[in-house]
Amino acid sequence: MNDMRLTERAVTEKAKMSARGVQVHYGTNHALKDVDVDILDKTVTAFIGPSGCGKSTFLRCLNRMNDTVASARVTGKIEMDGQDIYDPRVDPVQLRAKVGMVFQKPNPFPKSIYDNVAYGPKIHGLTRSKAELDEVVESSLRKAALWNEVKDRLAAPGTGLSGGQQQRLCIARAVATSPEVLLMDEPCSALDPIATAQVEELIDELRAQFSVVIVTHSMQQAARVSQRTAFFHLGSLVEYGETGTIFTSPRDPRTESYITGRIG
Amino acid sequence: MTVGLLSLLLLVLAALGFVVGRQKAIASVKGDTRNLHSLPAYYGMGVALFTAVPAFALMLVWLLVQPVLIEAQVTGMILPEDIADGSSRDLVMSDVRRIASGMDVLAERGLPEAEFAKLVTDTTALKTRLADAGVALAADINPHVAEAAAVYRAEVATGRAWLAVAALALAVAGFLLAAMRVTPEFRARNVVEQFIRVLLVAASSVAVLTTVGIILSLVFESWHFFRLYPAKDFFLSLTWAPKFGGGSSLGIWPLLWGTLYVSAIALLVAVPVGLMAAIYLSEYAGPRLRSVAKPALEILAGIPSIVYGLFALMTVGPFLRDWLARPMGIGDSSSSVMTAGVVMGIMLIPYVSSLSDDIINAVPQALRDGSYGLGATQSETVKQVVFPAALPGIVGAILMAASRAIGETMIVVLGAGAAAKLSLNPFEAMTTVTVKIVSQLTGDTEFASPETLVAFALGLTLFVFTLGLNVLALYIVRKYREQYE
Numbered sequence: 150m151n152d153m154r155l156t157e158r159a160v161t162e163k164a165k166m167s168a169r170g171v172q173v174h175y176g177t178n179h180a181l182k183d184v185d186v187d188i189l190d191k192t193v194t195a196f197i198g199p200s201g202c203g204k205s206t207f208l209r210c211l212n213r214m215n216d217t218v219a220s221a222r223v224t225g226k227i228e229m230d231g232q233d234i235y236d237p238r239v240d241p242v243q244l245r246a247k248v249g250m251v252f253q254k255p256n257p258f259p260k261s262i263y264d265n266v267a268y269g270p271k272i273h274g275l276t277r278s279k280a281e282l283d284e285v286v287e288s289s290l291r292k293a294a295l296w297n298e299v300k301d302r303l304a305a306p307g308t309g310l311s312g313g314q315q316q317r318l319c320i321a322r323a324v325a326t327s328p329e330v331l332l333m334d335e336p337c338s339a340l341d342p343i344a345t346a347q348v349e350e351l352i353d354e355l356r357a358q359f360s361v362v363i364v365t366h367s368m369q370q371a372a373r374v375s376q377r378t379a380f381f382h383l384g385s386l387v388e389y390g391e392t393g394t395i396f397t398s399p400r401d402p403r404t405e406s407y408i409t410g411r412i413g
Numbered sequence: 414m415t416v417g418l419l420s421l422l423l424l425v426l427a428a429l430g431f432v433v434g435r436q437k438a439i440a441s442v443k444g445d446t447r448n449l450h451s452l453p454a455y456y457g458m459g460v461a462l463f464t465a466v467p468a469f470a471l472m473l474v475w476l477l478v479q480p481v482l483i484e485a486q487v488t489g490m491i492l493p494e495d496i497a498d499g500s501s502r503d504l505v506m507s508d509v510r511r512i513a514s515g516m517d518v519l520a521e522r523g524l525p526e527a528e529f530a531k532l533v534t535d536t537t538a539l540k541t542r543l544a545d546a547g548v549a550l551a552a553d554i555n556p557h558v559a560e561a562a563a564v565y566r567a568e569v570a571t572g573r574a575w576l577a578v579a580a581l582a583l584a585v586a587g588f589l590l591a592a593m594r595v596t597p598e599f600r601a602r603n604v605v606e607q608f609i610r611v612l613l614v615a616a617s618s619v620a621v622l623t624t625v626g627i628i629l630s631l632v633f634e635s636w637h638f639f640r641l642y643p644a645k646d647f648f649l650s651l652t653w654a655p656k657f658g659g660g661s662s663l664g665i666w667p668l669l670w671g672t673l674y675v676s677a678i679a680l681l682v683a684v685p686v687g688l689m690a691a692i693y694l695s696e697y698a699g700p701r702l703r704s705v706a707k708p709a710l711e712i713l714a715g716i717p718s719i720v721y722g723l724f725a726l727m728t729v730g731p732f733l734r735d736w737l738a739r740p741m742g743i744g745d746s747s748s749s750v751m752t753a754g755v756v757m758g759i760m761l762i763p764y765v766s767s768l769s770d771d772i773i774n775a776v777p778q779a780l781r782d783g784s785y786g787l788g789a790t791q792s793e794t795v796k797q798v799v800f801p802a803a804l805p806g807i808v809g810a811i812l813m814a815a816s817r818a819i820g821e822t823m824i825v826v827l828g829a830g831a832a833a834k835l836s837l838n839p840f841e842a843m844t845t846v847t848v849k850i851v852s853q854l855t856g857d858t859e860f861a862s863p864e865t866l867v868a869f870a871l872g873l874t875l876f877v878f879t880l881g882l883n884v885l886a887l888y889i890v891r892k893y894r895e896q897y898e
């Protein structure tokens with residue numbers, strides 16, 4: 150792991166979201182056991198762990214996407230800016246506008262590329278004129294490193310793009326809604342190294358404005374882009390802390406085996 | 414030999430072929446089936462197919478062609494003076510066939526063949542005998558006709574006998590040929606595959622050929638009609654007034670207008686309600702409600718349209734008349750375009766909703782998640798993501814509903830009446846193409862006057878109409894598919 154950047158770890162210590170004792174059951178399957186994590190403001194947090202350990206499940210708790218899964222039951226407390234997001238007074242729709250999400254599998258809408266990106270701004274009324282909307286669409290596509298490839302065919306269907314392009318379109322779509330927290334579930338799994346580097350650059354840029362949570366199977370990526378890392382194993386949070394510490398001197402033997410490639 | 418017995422024999426031969434083919438294949442490698450090109454059953458199947466299929470094909474063709482040939486021969490025996498006034502050659506020929514079948518019944522009852530020769534010369538006796546056998550003839554039997562019937566009967570019997578000989582010979586030949594070809598290197602599996610392919614092609618051609626046949630018969634009869642009645646009047650005249658004595662005016666417009674008007678109202682009712690029901694069921698309803706409501710809707714779709722017709726006649730018609738048409742002073746009849754349209758719309762609701770529900774359910778959950786993940790509400794998601802994704806299928810469903818509306822008859826008869834009229838007022842009685850097809854063909858008139866033949870022209874028009882609608886549906890579906898896949 151020679152390309153790890155373990156420097157510039159200056160982060161604000163203010164928690165944007167905090168989870169305490171979160172449990173998730175899918176029917177009788179206990180998928181997530183007693184997880185405590187703080188997502189810091191203007192910080193990139195990486196979730197790592199072997200497949201099926203509950204990373205996506207926890208991510209989906211943070212914007213209440215598990216509400217749409219009939220069998221899922223979430224207990225425990227998750228707060229955002231001091232407000233319990235599972236409080237009945239909280240509107241999950243509003244919450245999701247503030248906590249954006251990029252899914253593990255690209256899922257562009259069957260609309261034009263332009264309309265895909267403009268979807269969020271339109272439904273939330275974020276722009277006042279067509280020109281402003283055009284600008285948001287362009288800047289979001291630029292941030293997602295897709296603009297140069299699609300600028301001449303914005304009216305073409307988003308579903309006609311390649312898998313990696315579709316994933317970047319989904320990133321642009323999420324960025325366009327200007328969320329406060331952006332959840333990214335393996336955003337780079339379908340991307341080539343160049344696009345991956347661009348997305349990582351984007352993540353670093355986004356950190357200036359909001360918190361980013363990224364699930365990844367690449368240790369290098371976690372080390373490169375994140376300031377905080379959480380390691381999940383079999384549904385529990387094993388270790389959470391400063392990325393440099395996790396990768397150089399993990400406290401838990403399981404963490405060490407995983408990052409050195411012995412389990413997972 | 415009867416066709417049933419012959420078929421049974423052929424099947425037995427085929428079964429025998431299977432056993433022999435299989436045994437021979439196994440024997441040819443001395444029981445080590447690994448040395449065979451294909452599994453032993455394939456060799457058996459090959460022999461069975463070669464035995465049965467050509468013989469059955471021959472039988473089918475024979476049975477189709479034989480009556481035509483015999484008819485042609487027997488028709489020649491009937492002289493022009495044998496055809497009574499007001500009758501026709503076709504009617505006489507149908508008498509011939511009836512007498513022949515009556516003779517068959519008598520023969521079955523044990524009447525010796527020698528008796529028939531006597532009966533043919535003594536037509537009065539023949540008539541009473543036939544009446545005993547359940548064949549009642551109106552007039553006295555003309556000696557020529559009796560003779561023709563006897564010949565007809567004899568020819569049919571000879572034909573049958575030859576058919577049995579030919580089919581059995583072909584089956585045995587196929588059996589021997591195929592059995593001889595069974596060697597370890599023989600690619601039985603590929604041959605069977607080819608055979609099955611041909612069989613499947615034949616099956617699909619049946620569907621296509623019947624369609625072609627139906628269209629041809631429609632076109633043919635319509636052509637008859639247009640020789641008797643000018644096409645210009647049919648397509649351009651605005652009045653529909655058939656008179657069974659000649660001098661009718663048979664303009665299609667009042668009927669077409671009624672069809673379109675009723676269908677439009679039906680779709681106006683069915684499409685919004687059906688779509689919203691589908692969206693509720695697939696997007697909002699919980700699994701328990703869904704498991705009850707969906708089958709219930711499908712049961713509704715299975716109610717025969719005559720029941721809906723009764724509902725129109727007894728309930729909806731009087732209701733619309735008393736509460737809408739009379740108070741507003743725009744109609745005085747319980748049969749109206751509105752009644753038929755509304756009830757037909759109700760009939761189509763489950764049709765539209767059940768089809769659309771399946772289509773909406775097929776939209777991947779990932780698309781919904783994507784929309785929810787951006788903070789969209791459920792109805793925004795439905796409107797902007799799910800619905801556009803499902804649109805091609807939904808358009809198809811709507812056009813299918815439209816085809817049904819256009820072809821519907823019973824509800825219109827009971828709900829809208831039978832008066833052909835061109836009017837904008839939806840509370841007036843009107844009628845549709847289908848209803849008039851039925852009414853022109855009921856009653857005892859021969860298919861020779863424009864008043865009856867017009868039914869075929871109407872049918873053809875309707876057919877072209879629905880065909881156009883289906884082509885449009887295909888086109889729309891294709892277009893959207895290209896855009897979104």
Ligand SMILES: Nc1ncnc2c1ncn2[C@@H]1O[C@H](COP(=O)(O)OP(=O)(O)OP(=O)(O)O)[C@@H](O)[C@H]1O
Pocket residue numbers: 175178180198199200201202203204205206207218220253
């Ligand atoms: N919709 C669901 N219904 C039922 N069980 C689910 C559902 N989603 C996830 N699970 C279960 O929850 C557990 C955790 O799954 P999750 O998707 O969170 O894993 P993950 O860490 O994201 O894995 P990966 O790295 O492969 O994406 C698994 O055992 C999985 O079977």
Ligand SMILES: [Mg+2]
Pocket residue numbers: 204205206253334
């Ligand atoms: Mg996952």
